[in-house]
Amino acid sequence: MVDPDSPEQAYLQVANDLGRRIQAGEIRGRLTSERDLAGEYEVSYGTIRRAMGILRDRGLVVSVHGRGTFVTRASGS
Amino acid sequence: MVDPDSPEQAYLQVANDLGRRIQAGEIRGRLTSERDLAGEYEVSYGTIRRAMGILRDRGLVVSVHGRGTFVTRASGS
DNA sequence: AGACATTTGTACGTATGTATG
DNA sequence: GCATACATACGTACAAATGTC
Numbered sequence A, B: 001m002v003d004p005d006s007p008e009q010a011y012l013q014v015a016n017d018l019g020r021r022i023q024a025g026e027i028r029g030r031l032t033s034e035r036d037l038a039g040e041y042e043v044s045y046g047t048i049r050r051a052m053g054i055l056r057d058r059g060l061v062v063s064v065h066g067r068g069t070f071v072t073r074a075s076g077s
Numbered sequence C: 001a002g003a004c005a006t007t008t009g010t011a012c013g014t015a016t017g018t019a020t021g
Numbered sequence D: 001g002c003a004t005a006c007a008t009a010c011g012t013a014c015a016a017a018t019g020t021c
Helices: A010-023 A035-043 A045-057 B010-023 B034-041 B046-056
Strands: A061-064 A068-071 B060-066 B066-071
Touching: A010 A035, A035 A045, A045 A061, A068 B034, A068 B060, B010 B034, B034 B046, B046 B060
Parallel strands: none
Antiparallel strands: A061 A068, B060 B066
């Protein structure tokens, strides 16, 4: 979930939460689809897209068109 | 509301009132938008802007473009 | 080949909010 | 008080890639 009372932007809250969970080893392999993540975090698809872009820039995940988004090998615990 | 018969300037009345309510813990998280505050205090938007600038200078709030103005953590009760 | 489902990718329009003059 | 610009966020629709049956 995202805290609307936080000054932190929604897409950053999502990116930081996912990044933390990835580095903690909670998430491995394939991530939940972007649209499903939008439902889980209760934000729009565009917000998830933006958060994913940040995770890709950080090198934590790679996205494959038509297949999904995957945790990179070095990112886990 | 603002007292037009007071010698204190309108933007100072607003800033002081909001500052008092923040430090009393009445306001936390996200503030009402600047446009709505202008309606509540029955002053112009510019007056609210000026009052907000004072609250920011005092470190009571932070404003985030496109998201809102937020009470800083240390400001509440 | 074809049909279908799933998923990422792209592109709108709309609403709301701050920033500035 | 108003207009303009910019940023965030939402919602939707459609396109493109992949895999399965």
